[in-house]
Amino acid sequence: MELTLWTYEGPPHIGAMRIASSMKGVHYVLHAPQGDTYADLLFTMIERRGQRPPVTYTTFQARDLGGDTAELVKGHIREAVDRFHPEALLVGESCTAELIQDQPGSLAKGMGFDIPIVSLELPAYSKKENWGAAETFYQLVRGLLINNQDKVSDHNPQRWKEERRRPKVNLLGPSLLGFRCRDDVLEVQKILGQHGIDVNVVAPLGASPADITRLIKADANVCLYPEIAESTSIWLERNYGLPFTNITPIGIGATQDFLKEIHEILGMELPSPPTEANSSRLPWYSKSVDSNYLTGKRVFIFGDGTHVLAAARIAQEELGFEVVGIGTYSREMARRVRSKAKDLGLEALITNDYLEVEKSIKDSAPELVLGTQMERHSAKRLGVPCAVISTPMHVQDVPARYSPQMGWEGANVIFDDWVHPLMMGLEEHLIGMFRHDFEFTDGHQSHLGHLGGHSQKSETSTTKSSETTIDHQGSDAHIPRWTSDGESELAKIPFFVRGKVRRNTENYARQVGCKEIDSETLFDAKAHFRA
Amino acid sequence: MSGATLLKETGPREVFCGLTSIVWLHRRMPDAFFLVVGSRTCAHLIQSAAGVMIFAEPRFGTAILEERDLAGLADAHDELDRVVNNLLERRPEIRTLFLVGSCPSEVIKIDLSRVAEKLNHQLKGKVRVVNYSGSGIETTFTQGEDGALKALVPLMPPSENSQLLLVGTLANAVEDRLITIFKRLGIEKITSFPPRQSTELPSVGPGTKVLLTQPYLTDTARALRDKGAEIIKAPFPLGVEGSRLWIEAAANSFGVDNSLVQTTLEPLIIRARKAIKPYKEILNGKKLFLLPESQLEIPLARFLYMECGMELVEIGTPYLNREMMDPEINLLPENTRIVEGQHVEKQLDRVREKHPDLVVCGMGLANPLEAEGISTKWSIEMVFSPIHGIDQASDLAELFARPLKRHDLLSSKQFAKF
Incomplete structure (x- = not known):
């Protein structure tokens, strides 16, 4: 039993719903009690659909349990098929129905329908949403292709040359409730098109069962989101010889590497020098003198595996940040995130406990957090700017405008999304510098409201109380006292580094056995840590 | 006797389960913690329904059952013990712990009352542990509050004194207002259940007269009656008329002079009717369809028909307690269609066929209906908004007028095409 106050991922049947809802012509009969129908709002409210x-819930009740729940399930299946005429039917159960063991999948298969029926077994007490989505996609693809005899061990991804046509690939993994999938697909499709590569099928997003059976007509697969599509990509490679890409094109370097990878697979020459890179403004914006202040910014990264790995690379190689913490809630991606962390000289945080993440953010004292909506809230409490890079989905993560994460345009979006919260910090700094000018009367509200406001009194005192708590917890009972001279010097420091300076100065004071901190101690400490 | 047509329907339902009540119950009693014993689905449901991301540490959580808990029940009981002790250690401010049963815990028959008993023994009154079921195989949405309150009834101290007990969660401001009005009528002792602090439970006994503020407290009412309390029969305090009849019923049962009641309420009623008027102009003659969810459907329909002139196409209700609803049903027009239970697909077919001007429904159904050009109102808003009492009647009307007004605002020729 695990105490959970909030969870990054839903149960696995939510993953199955993501696949079913992403597609056309698929219906999902879910053996589940009425409360489970809440899941509809994830799609109609959060994704604003x-x-x-396309889900029929059997909504069995306690009084049904004494009777024949199997008959009830069959009734709902029959009605769903009659009403919705699906081209393929998914049948599964949620956590409660798993305990009753009605086996709705086998029941459905015995009902004599002439449509493909895919039975889903998604262990609700050990697995989670992304696993459920991946498993559902895999079972559906397998179920629809299994009778296909075209199993080719001699699949040649370069056959397009002989057939005198353009090469074509599938885009696998985009789904509803996935982070910016809608726009990523458009962006990747556009970039591939510019390189003379066609898209055969996009799946699951927008695909029909008929489209799934056409997957094997492609020359290769592009695995856009490993969390959802890796198992399917591996299966398609093993059974039909379709090679797939391993690189997720998020960021300039990764997009470049992705293009190299797909060109190699298809036997194409990647035009060099990479003129495409110029179609993103990120490289120039990052090199421009304005971005100097980004140098060495401490960032903390947490989210799903794919976006965390991509973010770490962009942060380090393309924006000149320092990654001070990295982690993921995707257990399936833990190995990869751990290895990335090791490269960065860090220990990866693999957890589903947001309070543990919050503590880790606090301990690593970042200047920017890249996380999920939950980290946005944690960062707000800690007074640190944050940009959202990953699911779980929030209505704000489905913007009206085009805003992919992948490709050249994705890099533009990322530059803006990550740098703007920091720029705000810089503006706050300027306000701080000029706060004694007559234009800035006390109590003036900045656009960051209470958060970054320059009213230094509350600012320093809140920081102080949180620091005091930490000091009490520390083994060292000696707490140096800040003189009013020291406090007023500290208040001159921009709020977003003030906490760090306070902590460093106190550490320094302890080390040298200084009981009072005045402005001189603060400058001594600054010099000490610089040295 | 009214001539409402009562129908029953079965089939796939689209409603929340009783766990959802935790979303407002935990706010009412800030010293209580609600621990759901359930699955990841339960945890996901509550956070999705509440949209909770803003709390550092919320006062509710889920003890998520794992594979090994299913294998041995004895171990599951011990595990729950461990989780509770960890929780209480971390949250020393908790005074009352609700262990909330869920679909999976009911199916594998975890005996939460036994766990609660054992914990009460261990904790020696430091924290009170009670249990109830919010499972979706037994309860719908607001019924969760009924279960939680019923679980507290045995802990209420006995009393013979004459008092008015308001039962059901209200917004604090609304509750204060209603109490002020009862005080003006000379009713001196007024208590509320649930209380604002879980440890300050009101007393109950033969002198207690219970006035229900919400229509979904069937079991709680029965438990209070078993303690000797008298349940005052009345419509529910939604809208001017409902609130007036509700206050009058209490006043009568306390023998308050009728002229005092009239002179006290008259100015409030005149003011409220005036405030409703602009919304009535929008709502009058418009067709209303209520899908079952909050159990507030019948009182809401009565208000929107009587005071706003809406035409009732169909009133869905998750379940129907005749005894409790009779005072409401009697105020409805002849042949009002009341459908108990649900077949969501057939019901939506009827919505499309009748094309009402406004549909009251759950969050999962609202946008799909909006996309078909039908204005909607979320039923969950009714349990979060301060809508009870005469003074709130115009706010209640406004909630329903807003979607219609918006619909009109956005229906210019050019815009409607998109």
């Missing part, structure tokens, strides 16, 4: 998810 104008259609209900």
Whole structure:
């Protein structure tokens, strides 16, 4: 039993719903009690869809349990098929139905329908949403292709040359409730098109069962989101010889590497020098003198595996940040994130406990947090700017405008999304510098409201109280006292580094056995840590 | 006797389960913690329904069952013990712990009452542990509050004194207002259940007269009656008329002079009717369809028909307690269609066929209906908004008028095409 106050991922059947709702012509009969119907709002409210998810819930009740729940399941399956005429049917159960063991999948298969029926077994007490989505996608692809006899061990991804046509690939993994998938697909499709590569099928997003059976007509697969599509990509490679890409094109370097990878697979020559890189403004914006202040910014990264790995690379190689913490809630991606952390000289945080993440953010004292909506809240409490880079999905993560994460445009979006919260910090700094000018009367609200406001009194005192708590917890009972001279010097320091300076100065004072901190101690400490 | 047509329907339902009540119950009693014994689905449900991300540490959580808890029940009981002790250690401010049963815990028959008993023994009154079920195989949405309150009834101290007990969670400001009005009528002792602090439970006994503020407290009412309390029969305090009848019923049962009641309420009623008027102009003659969810559907329909002139196409209700709802049903027009239970697909077919001007429904259904050009109102808003009492009647009307007003605002020729 695990105490959970909030969870990054839903149960695995939510993953199955993501696949079913992403597609056309698929219906999902879910053996589940009425409360489980809440899941519809994830799609109609958070993703703001104008259609209900194609899901029939059996909504069995306690009084049904004494009777024949199997008959009840069959009734709902029959009605769903009659009403919705799906081209393929998914049948599964949620956590409660798993305990009753009605085996709705086998029941459905015995009902004599002439449509493909895919039975889903998603262990609700050990697995989570992304696993459920990956498993559902894999079972569906397998179920729809299994009778296909075209199993080719001699698949040649370069056959397009002989057939005198353009090469074509599948884009695998984009789904509803996935981070910016809608726009990533458009961006990747556009970039591939510029390189003369066509897209055969995008799946699951927008695909029909008929499209799934056409997957094997492609020359290769592009695995856009390993969390969702890796198992399917591996299966398609093993059974049909379709090679797949391993690099997620998020960031300039990764997009470049991705293009190299797909060109190699398809036997194409990647044009060099990479003129495409110029179509993103990130490299120039990052090199421009304005971005000097980004140098060495301490960033903490947490989210799903794919976006965390991509963010770490961009942060380090493309924006000149220092990654001071990295972690993921995706257990399936833990190995990869751990290895990335090791490269960065860090220990990866693999957890589903947001309070543990919050503590880790606090301990690593970052200047920017790249995380999920939950880290946005944690960062707000800690007074640190934050940009959201990953699911779980929030209505704000489905913007009206085009805003991919992948490709050249994705890099533009990332530059803006990550740098703007920091720029705000810089503006706050300027306000701080000029706060004694007559234009800035006390109590003036900045656009950051209470958060970054320059009213230094509350600012320093809140920091102080949180620091005091930490000091009490520390083994060293000696707490140096700040003189009013020291406090006023500290208040001149921009708020977003003030906490760090306070901590460093106190550490220094302890080390040298100084009981009072005045402005001189603060300058001594600054010099000490610089040295 | 009214001529409402009562129908029953079965099939796939689209409603929340009783766990959802935790979302407002935990706010009412800030010293209580709600621990759901359930699955990841339960945890995900509550956080999705509440949209909770803003709390550092919320006062509710889920003890998520794992594979090994299913294998041995004895171990599951011990595990729960461990989780509770960890929780209480971390949250010393908790005074009352609700162990909340869920679908999976009910199916594998975890005996939460036994766990609660054992914990009460261990904790020696430092924290009170009670249990109830919010499972979706037994309860719908607001019924969770019924279960939670019923679980507290045995802990209420006995009393013979005459008092008015308001039962059901209200917004604090609304509750204060209603109490002020009862005080003006000379009713001196007024208590509320649930209380604002879980440890300050009101007393109950033969002198207690219970006035229900919410229509979904069937079991709690029965438990209070078993303690000797009298349940005052009345419509529910939604809208001017409902609130007036509700206050009058209490006043009568306390023998308050009728002229005092009239002179006290009259100015409030005149003011409220005036405030409703602009919304009535929008709502009058418009067709209303209520899908079952919050159990507030019948009182809301009564208000929107009587005071706002709406035409009732269909009133869905998750379940129907005749005894409790009779005072409401009697105020409805002849042949009002009340459908108990749900077949969500057939019901949506009827919505499309009748094309109402406004549909009251759950969050999962609202946008799909909006996309078909039908204005909607979330039923969950009714349990979060201060809507009870005469003074709130115009706010209640406004909640329903807003989507219609918006619909009109956005229906210019050019814009509607998109």
